[in-house]
Amino acid sequence: MFTVNDYCKEQFGGKVYKISLSGGMSCPNRDGTCGTKGCVFCSAGGSGEFSADSSLTITEQLKKAKELVRGKYKGDKFIAYFGSFTNTYAEVSYLEKIFYEAINDPQVVVLSIATRPDCLGDNVISLIDKLNKIKPVWVELGLQTSKSETVDYIRRGYKNDVYMAAVDKLKRVGVHVITHIILGLPYETKEDMLSSVDFAVKSGTDGIKLQLLHVLEGTDLALDYKEEKFKTLAMDEYIDLVVSCIKIVPKDVVIHRITGDGPKRILISPKWSEDKKRVLNALNRAIKLANL
Ligand code: SF4
Numbered sequence: 001m002f003t004v005n006d007y008c009k010e011q012f013g014g015k016v017y018k019i020s021l022s023g024g025m026s027c028p029n030r031d032g033t034c035g036t037k038g039c040v041f042c043s044a045g046g047s048g049e050f051s052a053d054s055s056l057t058i059t060e061q062l063k064k065a066k067e068l069v070r071g072k073y074k075g076d077k078f079i080a081y082f083g084s085f086t087n088t089y090a091e092v093s094y095l096e097k098i099f100y101e102a103i104n105d106p107q108v109v110v111l112s113i114a115t116r117p118d119c120l121g122d123n124v125i126s127l128i129d130k131l132n133k134i135k136p137v138w139v140e141l142g143l144q145t146s147k148s149e150t151v152d153y154i155r156r157g158y159k160n161d162v163y164m165a166a167v168d169k170l171k172r173v174g175v176h177v178i179t180h181i182i183l184g185l186p187y188e189t190k191e192d193m194l195s196s197v198d199f200a201v202k203s204g205t206d207g208i209k210l211q212l213l214h215v216l217e218g219t220d221l222a223l224d225y226k227e228e229k230f231k232t233l234a235m236d237e238y239i240d241l242v243v244s245c246i247k248i249v250p251k252d253v254v255i256h257r258i259t260g261d262g263p264k265r266i267l268i269s270p271k272w273s274e275d276k277k278r279v280l281n282a283l284n285r286a287i288k289l290a291n292l
Contacts, residue, residue, distance in 0.1 A: 001246050001292045004207070007254045011136070012109050018079040019065040023098050024054035027086040028119065034157040039144075040224075041154060041182070043216040043266060058101040062108070080105070081112040083140075088115040092123045099127070103135045114140040114180075117166030118158040129173040139170050140178040140209065146199035147192045150185050160199070167203045178256050179205040183241050184213035186221075186230035190241060197245045207254035210245055212238055214262035215269045222268055232270040235279065239286045246292050258283050 008016045029035040029042075052061040062080065080102035088095060103111050111131060120128075120139075131137050143163050144154060151160070170177045179200040183193050200208060215225045215232060224230060233241070242258050249255065259280060262273050273279060 001249075001287060002251055002254050004254055004256045007207075012077055014077070015073075015075055016077045016079055016109060017069055017073045017075060018081050018112070019062060019069075020052060020081050020083050021058055021061050021065075021102065022052045022054035022084060023058075023082050023087055023090070023095075025085050025087055025089045028089060028116065029086075029155065029157045034118070035155055037155060037220065039142075039154050039156060041213065041216065041219055041221045043219055043263070058098050059105070062102070062105055066107070076107050077109045078105075078107050079110040079112050079138075080108045081114075083112075083114045086116050086119050087113045088119045088124045092127055095124065096127055099131055103131060108135065110136050110138055112138040112140065112178075114142070116158065117141050117143075117163040120166050120169060125169050125173060128170070128175060132173060132175055136176060138176045138178055138207075140180060141166060141205075142180045143196065143200055144180060144182045145185055145188065145192070146196040147188060150188055150192070153186065164203045167205060171204055171206075176206045176254075177204070178207035178209055178254075179203075180209045180211060181245075182211050182213050183238060183245070184233040186224065190244065193241060194244060194248060198248060201249060201253060205253065207256045208245075208249060209257040210242055210255070211257065211260040212262075212270070212273055214260065214267055214273065216263065217266035217268055225269060234270070235272045235282065238279075239283055242283055243286050243290050243292065246287065247290070258287075 005015060027038065030038045052065060056064065066078070099111055102108055128137055128139065141163060144156060145151060146160050167177050181196050181200060197208065213232060215222050246255060259276065264274050267274065
């Protein structure tokens with residue numbers, strides 16, 4: 001398995017620490033452009049509960065985050081990560097301002113942008129192209145699944161071919177594309193989930209983030225869960241799924257994540273995922289046992 005740590009070691013000579021930043025953007029799936037209710041699993045924090053205070057400038061957010069991690073990270077290389085909501089959903093002049101502010105920090109070695117494939121117009125791609133010539137840009141796309149019934153259920157708001165076209169556009173300008181896939185979405189079988197991973201790989205993604213489905217308070221997914229319309233995964237089921245997914249990912253595709261950070265304060269299920277250390281240890285043991 002080609003982990004993100006291996007990749008960073010290869011690219012930057014060692015461990016790189018990720019800093020979550022907030023550009024204060026919204027999402028077309030919430031403001032009425034393609035939907036008002038958002039994806040069915042998405043909480044009020046826009047799938048980025050750990051981001052910084054958007055009332056601060058990017059420089060201030062970076063400074064504050066670096067101070068906070070000083071005790072646990074001794075290195076001086078950081079990933080500036082815009083993770084919550086849709087981080088290309090604004091005027092290009094604004095995006096230019098915040099992204100340049102991030103990469104102008106000499107300790108920032110990567111600009112990482114999470115967004116939707118339907119928010120990558122030509123002007124955004126050309127900005128990303130310019131930025132990528134200065135420092136590496138990673139773009140993270142929330143595919144979540146490629147099964148059309150689930151796409152409708154989760155209210156993702158774009159079709160699979162939009163994702164494929166976005167990967168293509170990003171790869172043409174040499175960007176490292178990461179695809180986000182959720183394991184355990186309602187009514188999906190193991191084969192469905194493996195098929196989503198295979199779809200992302202065949203579309204040309206450079207990296208994969210596997211995320212356990214979290215049922216969060218205040219989401220429509222939570223309503224269905226409380227009505228017992230579906231069950232969340234047990235820990236051993238999740239571990240088996242992750243191992244099976246990694247088996248079908250080619251060795252040159254970077255595995256950026258094998259679990260997720262469910263915000264404990266609003267996490268309804270699965271509760272076992274709160275013990276992240278235990279889950280990660282069990283996952284790493286299973287991956288080792290499978291010789292991956
Ligand atoms: S696209 Fe992202 S931010 Fe928007 S509703 Fe879906 S998960 Fe939330």
